[in-house]
Amino acid sequence: MTGAMYAAISGLKAHMQKLSVIGNNISNINTPAYKASQALFSEAIYTTLTSGSNGSASAGGVNPSQLGYGCSVGSISMDMSTASFNADGNNMHCMIDGDGFFLTGDKPAATTNADTPPKTTLTETDPQNLELSRVGDFKFDSQGYLVDGRGNVVYGFVTYTTATNNTMDNAENPKTSTQLVPIRLPIAAATSADAGAPAAGTALYPTLDSTTKMNAYPAGSGNAITADSIAIDRATGKITAVNKADGSITVVGYLALGTVANPNGVTRLQNGYYQAGEGAGNCAATSVGGAVTGYYNNKAAGDTGAVAVQSSGKTALITGGLESSGTDLATEIAEMITTQRGYQANTRIITVTDSMLEELVNMKR
Structure with missing residues (x-):
């Protein structure tokens, strides 16, 4: 159960880092020759519950079962293309x-x-x-x-x-x-x-x-x-x-x-x-x-x-x-909205997990 909470925490950290990139891009909207950056997420480490199988002469194959533990910032890339x-x-x-x-x-x-x-x-x-x-x-x-x-x-x-x-x-x-x-x-x-x-x-x-x-x-x-x-x-x-x-x-x-x-x-x-x-x-x-x-x-x-x-x-x-600056304000505003919602969704996972843990503690009174 706590795996969901830790996954959500990693999501919060990743979304905060992405918001920092967006904030830096927007703050440099009027900086000459500024080159905008983009943060991309990547999946975090997985735990394998059951491994996969190719099958046999008498049984079919099965896919591996894995649990993920959230995400992280995989890369922060810079766009060096020429601006106006x-x-x-x-x-x-x-x-x-x-x-x-x-x-x-x-x-x-x-x-x-x-x-x-x-x-x-x-x-x-x-x-x-x-x-x-x-x-x-x-x-x-x-x-x-x-x-x-x-x-x-x-x-x-x-x-x-x-x-x-x-x-x-x-x-x-x-x-x-x-x-x-x-x-x-x-x-x-x-x-x-x-x-x-x-x-x-x-x-x-x-x-x-x-x-x-x-x-x-x-x-x-x-x-x-x-x-x-x-x-x-x-x-x-x-x-x-x-x-x-x-x-x-x-x-x-x-x-x-x-x-x-x-x-x-x-x-x-x-x-x-x-x-x-x-x-x-x-x-x-x-x-x-x-x-x-x-x-x-x-x-x-x-x-x-x-x-x-x-x-x-x-x-x-x-x-x-x-x-001119390479920041596209419309793109950055759209990214800011989706990042904010992603952060908000991760906080809900923590809230729900906390509620479930509370129910578990209160099972025996």
Whole structure:
């Protein structure tokens, strides 16, 4: 008899957990790029009263007889499908139309190399260690870094130069580095009386380290250029800006998108971030529309460990707004009603079982 009560208790727990999922979905009805979750129940353990039989030459077979002990939450799955576009008129806001994530995180470690003059070289970053996000609320901070609304730097592929003075002064420039780095505006040249020195405010780009081909900036780099008319290209993720100092058009770099084998398997973190942990597969940094080609970390074909930069495929960007929440309010309200009734029915089982136990105790008076 108490088995019915314990089964009902497990049902109460499961329905409360499902209601928590529904409540979280509804509370995030206006959270940009929120991905709704769904709780699914599974049957709990069974006790076999009589086992089944295939029968014999003289007797027929019988089915097994089993008693169940309620239910539990079998899985809480996440729907990573693309939601609708919410236009807000901000040209620095963008939405991913398709699979993929923006790559965000802390700034990578840097070392001063032995070049003449010395330069600050950024170390290699593994996209597996970065945080994933679907919220493209971007801006450039006071140091010239592209950051999201929570202050994490946004990763991608930046423009570099082969000129020794870090300017764009020959036919071979500009180039796009295939090292995954935080996107940053070029450095503004300082005032200098040296002959041939670039004019104050001229954009200075990173070069490549002479030995490792990593992105290298002038040691003790100054302030970033003052940019205007910043735009993000939908098809390629290319970020362009106008340098206020001289009016030149600057190609800052290209946004990278992180892709995993199983987008629904990413692990939720706080503030709308995800992690490519167990269940999602390895995370790779891809180029929007295949705009950036070559091999990661500026390697050449045939180099040891050379891995080609892949295209994001049909996934593109929509600028001027953010992705809406993935919560379907009508569905959540309907689920809330059925969950409430399921919880109510389980309480009735406990009430009836209690009444039956009371009758059993009162049999002998």
